Amino acid sequence: MSHPLELLILETVQLGGSLVFLSDQAPSTLPVWTGSLQKHFAAEIPFVVRRAKDLTNKRFATRPEDLVLFFKEQESLLPQMESLLSGQRALLGTDAARLTDSWDFIFSDMTMELWETLLQNLRRQWDQASVLQGLPGEHQTPCLFLDRDNVVVKDVPYNKDPKAVVLMPGIAELINRAHARGWWVALVTNQSGLGRGRITWDEYQSVHQQMLRLLAEQKAWIDDCEWSAFISESGTQRGRLLAGMRKPRNGMFLKINDTLKVNMSRSVMVGDSASDLKAAYAAGVKSLYLLASDQTAKQEESLKGYRALHPDFRYITVQSLEEISL
Ligand SMILES: [Mg+2]
Structure with a gap:
């Protein structure tokens, strides 16, 4: 019978998370615990050891996918860490009677010997581990x-x-047609002006809110929005980050899919540039519309080369939004 911590570690890795240990007030045996991990898994189970200070000064942040492991000697660290942690928290080797809202899991039986056995068991199951399932019905709805x-x-x-x-x-x-069919509606926009420092966040947001206000007057809304500030020739730090989010890369689409659980192949993309369609295609969207503008000839030219590389890439040029079929 597997120890419940085995499953938790397996799920953490399947979610793309890491095991996080804190060095502050850690038992002197911490290197033995992490050494066991390395011995059995090398880099297959990602883990980090951080100081509380790294979290307070924002040099490091946990993510919801992470599993933060505390030892009983470190229980008192949690109150000061609480607002800084976004991962799940497990407490090893301490009394379950102390369970509070602050801990997600408590393994009062956990000893170094049990840890070693648990990792050996986990190693044996590792290659047969199945893919994590989402909730029933996910990825049915187009966007x-x-x-x-x-x-x-x-x-x-x-x-x-x-x-x-x-x-x-x-x-x-x-937008109203899409919602009438029960679809999601999402906005994916390159906003290099943010990364270049040409517009401030406040300015960007005020324009965005005005757009939503005008749509609301016609009872239309947008379910999710992503904006990319990336620009390769940026002089600002923000503009250099997260290149994969800028169209023609597909990062914004994947992020929305992660949240809304979209049926990507039945979804529709409407853009006025080649990069809009390439990004959607790279995210698995099959119905692609190029809305005509004074740039259309140039965009279509750029798509010719793309089509040569991707024979099943298809798009339709439309003169107006009414021509789009959902
Ligand atoms: Mg555009």
Whole structure:
């Protein structure tokens, strides 16, 4: 019979998380515990040892997928760490009667010897471990993915003025059609102006809120939004981060899929540039619409080369949003 901590470690790794140990007030045997992990798994079970200070000064952050392991000697660390931790917290080798809201799991029986046995067992099961299942019904619902500039609103380069926000003709109707069918609607927009420092977050948000206000007047809403500030020639730190989120890379689509549990192959992308369609295609979206603008000839030219590399890549150029079928 497996120890419940085995399953928890397995699930942590399947979710893409790490085991996190803290060095503050750790027992002197901590290197033996982590040494066992390395001995059995080398780098297959990712783990880190951090100081509480690394968390307080933001040099390091835990993620919801992580499993933070405390020893009984470190119980008193939790109150000061509580607001800094986003992973699950397990307490090893201490009395379960102390269970509070602060701990997700308590393994009062955990000793170094049991840890060693547990890792040996885990090693044996490792290669047969099945894929983690989501909730029943996930990934059934398609999503209408929309670029922002020249699709939802008229393009005003680096717009920071809410008064300059004008909806594109037919966008509210298109969004309402998608929602009437029970679909999700999501916005995926490259906003290099944020990364270049040309617009501030406040300005970006005020434009975004005005767009939503105008849509709301027509009873239309957007379920999820992603914006990428990345720009390779950025002079700002923020602009250099997360290149995979900027279209034509597919990061924003995958993030939305992670949240909304989308049926990607039945989803629709509407964009006015080649990179919109390439990004959606790379995320598994099959129905791709290029909304005509004065840039269309150039965009279609760029898509010719892409099509040569991806023979099943198809898109339809439309003159208006009414022509889009869901
Ligand atoms: Mg655009």
